[in-house]
Amino acid sequence: MAGADELLATVRSLLGGDVLDAHTHLGDATVLVPAGRARECLQRLRDDPNLAFNLLVDLTAVDYLGREPRFELVYHLASLDLAPPDGEPCRIRHRLRVKAGVPEKPCEADSVASLWDAANWYEREVYDLYGVVFRGHPDLRRILLYDEFQGHPLRKDYPKERRQPLVGPRN
Amino acid sequence: MTQAAIHRAPRPKGDLHTETQVVSMGPSHPATHGTVKIMLEIDGEEIVEMDVQIGYLHRGFEKECESGTWYQAIPYTDRLNYNSAILANLAFCMSVEKLLGCEIPRRGQWVRTLASELSRMGDHLTRLGAACLELGAMTPFLYGIEARELCWDLQEMLCGARVTSNYVRIGGIQRDVTPGFLERLRSSLARIEELLADFDKVVTSNRIFVDRFRNTGMLPLEKLISYGVTGPLLRAAGVPLDLRKAEPYLVYDEIDFDVPIGTTGDNYDRFLVCQEELVQSIRIMRACAPVLEKTLGEPVNVADPRIRWPGKDRVFGRMEELIQQFKGVTEGIRVPAGEAYAAVESPNGELGFYVVSDGTGKPYKVRCRPPSFANVAPMRDMLIGGMLADIVPTFDMINMIGGECDR
Numbered sequence: 001m002a003g004a005d006e007l008l009a010t011v012r013s014l015l016g017g018d019v020l021d022a023h024t025h026l027g028d029a030t031v032l033v034p035a036g037r038a039r040e041c042l043q044r045l046r047d048d049p050n051l052a053f054n055l056l057v058d059l060t061a062v063d064y065l066g067r068e069p070r071f072e073l074v075y076h077l078a079s080l081d082l083a084p085p086d087g088e089p090c091r092i093r094h095r096l097r098v099k100a101g102v103p104e105k106p107c108e109a110d111s112v113a114s115l116w117d118a119a120n121w122y123e124r125e126v127y128d129l130y131g132v133v134f135r136g137h138p139d140l141r142r143i144l145l146y147d148e149f150q151g152h153p154l155r156k157d158y159p160k161e162r163r164q165p166l167v168g169p170r171n
Numbered sequence: 172m173t174q175a176a177i178h179r180a181p182r183p184k185g186d187l188h189t190e191t192q193v194v195s196m197g198p199s200h201p202a203t204h205g206t207v208k209i210m211l212e213i214d215g216e217e218i219v220e221m222d223v224q225i226g227y228l229h230r231g232f233e234k235e236c237e238s239g240t241w242y243q244a245i246p247y248t249d250r251l252n253y254n255s256a257i258l259a260n261l262a263f264c265m266s267v268e269k270l271l272g273c274e275i276p277r278r279g280q281w282v283r284t285l286a287s288e289l290s291r292m293g294d295h296l297t298r299l300g301a302a303c304l305e306l307g308a309m310t311p312f313l314y315g316i317e318a319r320e321l322c323w324d325l326q327e328m329l330c331g332a333r334v335t336s337n338y339v340r341i342g343g344i345q346r347d348v349t350p351g352f353l354e355r356l357r358s359s360l361a362r363i364e365e366l367l368a369d370f371d372k373v374v375t376s377n378r379i380f381v382d383r384f385r386n387t388g389m390l391p392l393e394k395l396i397s398y399g400v401t402g403p404l405l406r407a408a409g410v411p412l413d414l415r416k417a418e419p420y421l422v423y424d425e426i427d428f429d430v431p432i433g434t435t436g437d438n439y440d441r442f443l444v445c446q447e448e449l450v451q452s453i454r455i456m457r458a459c460a461p462v463l464e465k466t467l468g469e470p471v472n473v474a475d476p477r478i479r480w481p482g483k484d485r486v487f488g489r490m491e492e493l494i495q496q497f498k499g500v501t502e503g504i505r506v507p508a509g510e511a512y513a514a515v516e517s518p519n520g521e522l523g524f525y526v527v528s529d530g531t532g533k534p535y536k537v538r539c540r541p542p543s544f545a546n547v548a549p550m551r552d553m554l555i556g557g558m559l560a561d562i563v564p565t566f567d568m569i570n571m572i573g574g575e576c577d578r
Contacts, residue, residue, distance in 0.1 A: 026509065028510075080410075080412060082392075118545055118548065121545075142226075154234060
């Protein structure tokens, strides 16, 4: 599959009515899917033999304060060709950005940790910094900050200068 | 049945009474060159369960980037992976350039390629040298560090800083290389090759070293893919994925180099892959030098003063350029609204930046996709059932850089 537009056509035919928006911008193919259907869509993207998005490159969130839904989860997927011709380096067949809106209340999304192991830590990070709760995550706790930290610092309404109480060692 | 499960099974009668114990390793442990806390449950020498706790170096990189201009984010990227700062500079600037839609001149791309490889060498030399040190071998560490010093001396000639380079700029580079630099590069590379040969003689077939590295820290390939592991860890498992070949950026498609791979994916393969990558980096730098000599005097930065402000010689002599410089510094460059993701092959794997601009002078969101983070996540699976002593070589070959992992 060569161009991003062809890729989007394939994704559209696979996901059908779940595609709320699809566009290419600066060569990056992007699809927007409904929050409740994100897990299902990602699973189909992973399992489809033509697309075969076997690599979850990145997962993050963006806080669009004042917009509805407020948060947007951004998944970066890549399809890695694991069986290149002998002696040739691996190709990345295609990359896709999948986005799903998450409302402020309830600030929840479905976990994809059962699809890609990489999602386990990425979702913990998004929970830690944005406060998005992932349903079905095996071990959802803070990862970069300490347990006693109050609030979620990458939210736009979290002031940069806010001080947090100093917490001593637990044992 | 996994080894761990065997150990949880009830002991036969008459056996000595044993129980597991919990050990806390880190966050500042002399045998790890990264700030990480590992909570271990061990049964004798064997690891039954472990929890890797990161975050000790979290400085709020993304939050900090959102509060300054696009240019002001570049020094923060230096402090992600402080062993290869130029590559983090480069990945960030490439993502912003993608939004701006600007293409930097050919010479600038060759200089960036050369600087990237210099940075990669510094990182690999630290990884290999420190791995030996942490296993108790001082001599190879000194060979590695002497070679790294030569890299850092070159980096100092390039940008005035040894570690935090702040070298790559949006739309170009801080300054061009000099003929003196290229001369020094040739002599330094020759010396580095000698040091690598010495290093190889002391380490690669050393019995103690091989025994500690062979068959440790392995993970099945499908697990590595599922964890999103990239870089030497994946290549050691036999997957020749290198973004310099898979999605060529800069001028990598014009340079001839090989992508070394391993077979089993154990720590020894990872070590050998990194060693060979050093050789390939030297090869790439040798290919860059004649091109840079030939194109001496050509521009390295984009000509658009709204993106890369004019040189000091013009700023101090002319009114228009002075105004452009003033506006560029105080207001920052305007980046069109939108989002972009760009990635480079860093020494640890895919280092990507996902940036969102709302059209003002400040970034709306700067997300760093840190290879260290993705590579440390599978460490638990790599080590459960293994020996306590396997932690150090595995951790060394993962090459977790706290600054990049925790951001």
